[in-house]
Amino acid sequence: MSLLTVENLRIELALRSGPAPVIDDLSLSLEAGKTLSFVGESGCGKSMTALAIMGLLPDVGRVAHGSIRFDGDELTTLPDARLREIRGNDISMIFQEPMTSLNPVYTVGEQIAEVLRRHKSMSQRDALARAVDLLDSVRIPNAKSRVSAYPHEMSGGQRQRVMIAMALSCAPKLIIADEPTTALDVTVQAQIFELLRDLARDTGTALILITHDMGAVAEMADDVVVMYAGRAAEVGPVHAILKDPRHPYTQGLISCVPHLKADPTAAREELTEIPGIVPPLSAFGTDSCLFASRCAHVHDRCLERRPPAFPCPAGQAASCWLKEDT
Numbered sequence: 001m002s003l004l005t006v007e008n009l010r011i012e013l014a015l016r017s018g019p020a021p022v023i024d025d026l027s028l029s030l031e032a033g034k035t036l037s038f039v040g041e042s043g044c045g046k047s048m049t050a051l052a053i054m055g056l057l058p059d060v061g062r063v064a065h066g067s068i069r070f071d072g073d074e075l076t077t078l079p080d081a082r083l084r085e086i087r088g089n090d091i092s093m094i095f096q097e098p099m100t101s102l103n104p105v106y107t108v109g110e111q112i113a114e115v116l117r118r119h120k121s122m123s124q125r126d127a128l129a130r131a132v133d134l135l136d137s138v139r140i141p142n143a144k145s146r147v148s149a150y151p152h153e154m155s156g157g158q159r160q161r162v163m164i165a166m167a168l169s170c171a172p173k174l175i176i177a178d179e180p181t182t183a184l185d186v187t188v189q190a191q192i193f194e195l196l197r198d199l200a201r202d203t204g205t206a207l208i209l210i211t212h213d214m215g216a217v218a219e220m221a222d223d224v225v226v227m228y229a230g231r232a233a234e235v236g237p238v239h240a241i242l243k244d245p246r247h248p249y250t251q252g253l254i255s256c257v258p259h260l261k262a263d264p265t266a267a268r269e270e271l272t273e274i275p276g277i278v279p280p281l282s283a284f285g286t287d288s289c290l291f292a293s294r295c296a297h298v299h300d301r302c303l304e305r306r307p308p309a310f311p312c313p314a315g316q317a318a319s320c321w322l323k324e325d326t
């Protein structure tokens with residue numbers, strides 16, 4: 001059963017030049033307990049999609065069309081009070097830089113306890129005891145004493161573990177992690193991904209993982225949404241997306257990661273990035289394939305009309321005219 005279903009979502013931003021779709025016709029679904037990854041270059045709308053699901057769009061943004069259904073509720077029309085309830089209890093989010101989400105003047109234990117008192121009506125004593133358990137579960141050594149530490153007394157990796165503990169504290173059904181390791185050392189990144197994966201598995205929590213790290217996607221995701229310029233270029237099971245990518249954009253992204261190729265030694269080309277850049281936001285509404293200017297397979301049709309999603313044999317759907325006949 002689907003926990004989260006996004007259908008034909010269009011989010012518009014009020015720009016000086018007028019409203020522009022930052023997300024256009026995006027559909028995806030996530031089953032309870034599964035992990036879905038959003039990948040794609042900077043500016044393609046990954047965080048905006050996450051914020052829309054959380055009901056935390058910036059003031060200039062609005063859902064112009066489509067639906068976001070979560071666990072029986074239509075989030076796009078839900079009153080703010082109910083949305084806040086869902087945000088505290090059922091969906092939590094982990095951001096890139098834990099220092100900006102943690103309050104420097106309270107101990108980490110007090111901050112975790114505060115979440116529990118607010119959402120679970122626990123007493124301070126029970127909440128602090130639970131905070132120790134939670135720090136233990138995110139593998140912070142000496143949790144009993146570290147619960148009294150201030151954020152600045154912890155390493156970046158430990159602070160991110162505290163954020164994960166906080167995200168888990170109310171036993172949510174969905175955790176959205178938006179580039180949770182970008183601010184961390186490479187070795188720590190791997191540990192945080194591993195921790196997230198293990199915890200999501202053990203607790204049956206669904207996870208939306210936004211990352212540039214295709215290795216992490218391969219390790220963790222069940223399904224992938226490849227986003228390009230506010231649209232889904234390709235959506236499907238992780239094995240199909242990584243082993244048999246059908247959209248030229250996905251193929252480009254994957255060819256940037258040599259160790260993911262079926263035969264790394266076979267690829268001798270020096271390609272380390274896709275030539276060109278993501279079009280400006282003001283062009284996101286154009287009725288053409290937005291990848292056309294960077295695509296080696298571009299065809300007249302790509303410039304005339306945007307491609308719909310075509311189903312592919314390996315199980316994914318690719319929004320590319322090349323796939324029309326498959």
Ligand SMILES: Nc1ncnc2c1ncn2[C@@H]1O[C@H](COP(=O)(O)OP(=O)(O)OP(=O)(O)O)[C@@H](O)[C@H]1O
Nearest residue numbers: 013022041042043044045046047048049058060281
């Ligand atoms: N508050 C805002 N006001 C105006 N434009 C915004 C705002 N927030 C984001 N944007 C624009 O919306 C587009 C999508 O941004 P988004 O943050 O979702 O990208 P992203 O895929 O998360 O990128 P990154 O990988 O860099 O995090 C970008 O063009 C960005 O500049």
Ligand SMILES: [Mg+2]
Nearest residue numbers: 046047048178
């Ligand atoms: Mg982002």
